Amino acid sequence: MARSTHLRSDSRDARKIARLEKAGWKTTTVQEFLGLSDDDMVIIEVKVALAKRLKQQRARTGMSQVEVAKIVRSSQPRVAKMEAADRSVSIDLLVKALVRTGVSVQEIGRSLERITTSKVKHGRAQTSAQA
Numbered sequence: 244m245a246r247s248t249h250l251r252s253d254s255r256d257a258r259k260i261a262r263l264e265k266a267g268w269k270t271t272t273v274q275e276f277l278g279l280s281d282d283d284m285v286i287i288e289v290k291v292a293l294a295k296r297l298k299q300q301r302a303r304t305g306m307s308q309v310e311v312a313k314i315v316r317s318s319q320p321r322v323a324k325m326e327a328a329d330r331s332v333s334i335d336l337l338v339k340a341l342v343r344t345g346v347s348v349q350e351i352g353r354s355l356e357r358i359t360t361s362k363v364k365h366g367r368a369q370t371s372a373q374a
Contacts, residue, residue, distance in 0.1 A: 294328035
């Protein structure tokens with residue numbers, strides 16, 4: 244059932260894109276619009292996955308952003324930026340916050356395994372094949 248719903252959604256999206264293009268609009272991906280490389284997209288997806296995991300961990304443990312900030316020796320606004328995957332937040336700061344709030348390295352790995360963006364998978368496969 245989920246597959247047929249997905250196919251209907253793809254069909255609707257294709258019709259919508261066709262209507263927009265017929266009306267003179269140009270359709271593109273975020274990656275194309277921003278001029279991002281496949282590697283840039285991978286890094287963004289990793290950061291988003293880690294940020295989501297941090298927010299889940301904080302909610303699961305009942306901690307406030309202020310409490311997380313104390314644990315990672317940062318500020319509440321910085322934790323908010325971490326959870327939003329703000330561009331100013333480094334991946335290693337996200338990992339540090341996850342570890343210090345009790346997330347194991349194995350759990351972090353599982354969070355990254357869930358990255359399912361087809362562009363990321365497709366881009367990584369192309370890069371590997373070219374190497």
